[in-house]
Amino acid sequence: MSLLITTPHTSKYENWRxxxxxxxxxxxxxxxxxxxxxxxxxxLTWHPPKGLFQSLPNLRAVFSMGAGVDHITxxxxxxxxxxIRQRDAGMGTQMSEYALYAALHYQRDFDIVRLNQxxxxxxxFVSGVRPRLNIGILGLGTxxxxxxxxxxxxxxxxxxWSRSKKEVDGVTSYSGEGELGDFLAQTExxxxxxxxxxxxxxxxxxxxxxxxxxxxxxxxxxxxxxVNDDELLQAIDSGxxxxxxxxxxxxxxxxxxxxxxxxxxxxxTPHVAAETVYAASxxxxxxxxxxxxxxxxxxxxxxxxxxx
Amino acid sequence: MSLLITTPHTSKYENWRxxxxxxxxxxxxxxxxxxxxxxxxxxLTWHPPKGLFQSLPNLRAVFSMGAGVDHITxxxxxxxxxxIRQRDAGMGTQMSEYALYAALHYQRDFDIVRLNQxxxxxxxFVSGVRPRLNIGILGLGTxxxxxxxxxxxxxxxxxxWSRSKKEVDGVTSYSGEGELGDFLAQTExxxxxxxxxxxxxxxxxxxxxxxxxxxxxxxxxxxxxxVNDDELLQAIDSGxxxxxxxxxxxxxxxxxxxxxxxxxxxxxTPHVAAETVYAASxxxxxxxxxxxxxxxxxxxxxxxxxxx
Numbered sequence: 138m139s140l141l142i143t144t145p146h147t148s149k150y151e152n153w154r155x156x157x158x159x160x161x162x163x164x165x166x167x168x169x170x171x172x173x174x175x176x177x178x179x180x181l182t183w184h185p186p187k188g189l190f191q192s193l194p195n196l197r198a199v200f201s202m203g204a205g206v207d208h209i210t211x212x213x214x215x216x217x218x219x220x221i222r223q224r225d226a227g228m229g230t231q232m233s234e235y236a237l238y239a240a241l242h243y244q245r246d247f248d249i250v251r252l253n254q255x256x257x258x259x260x261x262f263v264s265g266v267r268p269r270l271n272i273g274i275l276g277l278g279t280x281x282x283x284x285x286x287x288x289x290x291x292x293x294x295x296x297x298w299s300r301s302k303k304e305v306d307g308v309t310s311y312s313g314e315g316e317l318g319d320f321l322a323q324t325e326x327x328x329x330x331x332x333x334x335x336x337x338x339x340x341x342x343x344x345x346x347x348x349x350x351x352x353x354x355x356x357x358x359x360x361x362x363x364v365n366d367d368e369l370l371q372a373i374d375s376g377x378x379x380x381x382x383x384x385x386x387x388x389x390x391x392x393x394x395x396x397x398x399x400x401x402x403x404x405x406t407p408h409v410a411a412e413t414v415y416a417a418s419x420x421x422x423x424x425x426x427x428x429x430x431x432x433x434x435x436x437x438x439x440x441x442x443x444x445x
Numbered sequence: 446m447s448l449l450i451t452t453p454h455t456s457k458y459e460n461w462r463x464x465x466x467x468x469x470x471x472x473x474x475x476x477x478x479x480x481x482x483x484x485x486x487x488x489l490t491w492h493p494p495k496g497l498f499q500s501l502p503n504l505r506a507v508f509s510m511g512a513g514v515d516h517i518t519x520x521x522x523x524x525x526x527x528x529i530r531q532r533d534a535g536m537g538t539q540m541s542e543y544a545l546y547a548a549l550h551y552q553r554d555f556d557i558v559r560l561n562q563x564x565x566x567x568x569x570f571v572s573g574v575r576p577r578l579n580i581g582i583l584g585l586g587t588x589x590x591x592x593x594x595x596x597x598x599x600x601x602x603x604x605x606w607s608r609s610k611k612e613v614d615g616v617t618s619y620s621g622e623g624e625l626g627d628f629l630a631q632t633e634x635x636x637x638x639x640x641x642x643x644x645x646x647x648x649x650x651x652x653x654x655x656x657x658x659x660x661x662x663x664x665x666x667x668x669x670x671x672v673n674d675d676e677l678l679q680a681i682d683s684g685x686x687x688x689x690x691x692x693x694x695x696x697x698x699x700x701x702x703x704x705x706x707x708x709x710x711x712x713x714t715p716h717v718a719a720e721t722v723y724a725a726s727x728x729x730x731x732x733x734x735x736x737x738x739x740x741x742x743x744x745x746x747x748x749x750x751x752x753x
Contacts, residue, residue, distance in 0.1 A: 230600075234549055237599070241546040245717075251559075254713045257706045259698030261715040290598070291545070292538075390567030398565045405562045407569040409553075 139165035139176050140426070141193070144183040144202060153181070156415035161423035181422055184208045190216055197429060200422050202413050204228060204280055205360060206439050207333035220439045221425055227414025229283030232358060235410040236272075236284045236328055239356045239382045240293055242404075243326055244270050248380055252401055269293050273324025275341075276331035276359065277303045277310065278445065280411075284330065296320060321348035326356060333360035334444030343368040352379045358410040361386035366397070373402050384410040447473035447484050448734070449501070452491040452510060461489075464723035469731035489730055492516045498524055505737060508730050510721050512536060512588055513668060514747050515641035528747045529733055535722025537591030540666060543718040544580075544592045544636055547664045547690045548601055550712075551634055552578050556688055560709055577601050581632025583649075584639035584667065585611045585618065586753070588719075592638065604628060629656035634664060641668035642752030651676040660687050666718040669694035674705070681710050692718040 142153050150168040157166045167177070170185070173192040180193065183202035190196065191214050198219040201209055206222050209215060242248060244267075253260050272288050274281045277297030282305045285295045289307040296309035298320040303310045311320035321327070327349060331337045341355065342365040355378060357364055366387065372378040380402035386395070389408055397403050425435045439445055450461050458476040465474045475485070478493070481500040488501065491510040498504065499522050506527040509517055514530050517523060550556060552575075561568050580596050582589045585605030590613045593603045597615040604617035606628040611618045619628035629635070635657060639645045649663065650673040663686060665672055674695065680686040688710035694703070697716055705711050733743045747753060 234553055238546065238549040238553060238555065241542055241549070245542055245546060247546065247714075250714050250717075251712075253715070254706060257701045259715045261698075261717055287599075291595075390569075393565045398562060404559075406555075406558050407561070407567045409558070409569055 138178045140179045141177040142168045142181045143170045143185050152415045156419035160419045190214045205332050210441055219435050221435050221437050222439050224437050226418040228411035231411040232280055233284045233287035243354050270325040272326045274328045281330045326354045329357040329359045331359050332445040333362045338362050339365050346372040354379050355381040358384045446486045448487045449485040450476045450489045451478045451493050460723045464727035468727045498522045513640050518749055527743050529743050529745050530747050532745050534726040536719035539719040540588050541592045541595035551662050578633040580634050582636045589638045634662045637665040637667045639667050640753035641670045646670050647673050654680040662687050663689040666692045
């Protein structure tokens, strides 16, 4: 029995080894796809190399390094074993920080102030005292609920939309296709936290963006594939949207020639909204392995057909 | 008996009139220095025109539109009547928003990300997971305590320095000249909230900045006169300081040729951190007037010799 860790960020192997050495010293950990063997029973991975699973005949479960699993389910050779995602692994706090920063950025007109600084324009009283922006969280799951709480605690009115109705203190919950329009109509800052699935891919398109009120903002910290880039740019350039803060993209690193980089109303951050915390993640993975080795089902299993 | 309101922002007169009409409909309110007369018993002002007080023989008290009173005490014709400042007047919340934004800006490396976007540089994992920045509030008065609470609630370790020891929940309090060095040595983000007095003018100079740890940040939301601009620029250009976010300046509007505008490590905002909220302010002013008309002393009197 051993755990195989693979990620394109190979410089992180040492961090993962250390975290598991601390938390589960008896667990054998190997790093890199070239370590695939009959001995490997568990895989912890981020963007596994295609075909990896074919060289792992004794696989019992696959763990994603993140909250999303699209980077694993896109491999058709994924065998029928439990696919387990990170519950929080320290990401909730980081995602909340990013979301709160984005909310304050637009609440207090730091986007306008930033452009004004470039032209040495002193334009006070743009901020004034205004009601707080209505934040709408598209994807009110585990992370979404943590983020919602942080925003509510800081005085922002928060609503959320998800496939099924959720109960989160102080948050207005919308659900299903039927309530998406109402949700969007009252959202001034749309925070995208949906998983990347067949249903959600390209969902943030012209049709959706036009249902936001004029002057609304998009913040995407989920997956680049959710957004139709051209239609987002069009919505901003037409003046319907005020701007966007984007952490994730169809292709990462974002290609140098992409219009997002130089757009004055778009903030580009390099997929840093929430990085998995090694210790918290290793803790969660080792507890799930203990459960499975004791014959119990793992707790954070993803439904591969749903994608989350 | 009447209240005279004067401010260089004459477009605000209508807001003030409305606020007082709502809150104290019986109070006679006149706007603009040209309305000075024997009838005026109270003045509410921001940067009063020099000599104003000479045309007000029956003055009973002067109210500042802000938390600071330096713009009033600088007029030698100020008579010996109570000088009253805004207690909070809605500024605590706004100042907290600004401070929290600044804290998250540097905590999550948005300063670096912003420069990287300009050069289309994708440099992820600059943020990572780090301990929260130690925030040091220079000037732990009424506003400082409100801001400290907001930062503590969002997980930032906060300390404060003031002339006399203060008790604020969850905040380490330093006081007096003797403890200033210890306070600065542990401060990673220095948030300046001191009043502008003879003692504080120019206090944020090379000597003070050098006592901050390397890589520290300055955020000034108090008064421009506290800072020695050249020495601040030198501290940043030498690499000792990481940067600064500045809302207040020696001369406002900040002159077009000032180096702050174009410095890559300085964020310039046009004195918008906290604007007095008309309703809250009118409420406070009318209560103080009621007290005085009833023969009671006003509550928020400034000691003109101390300056706060």
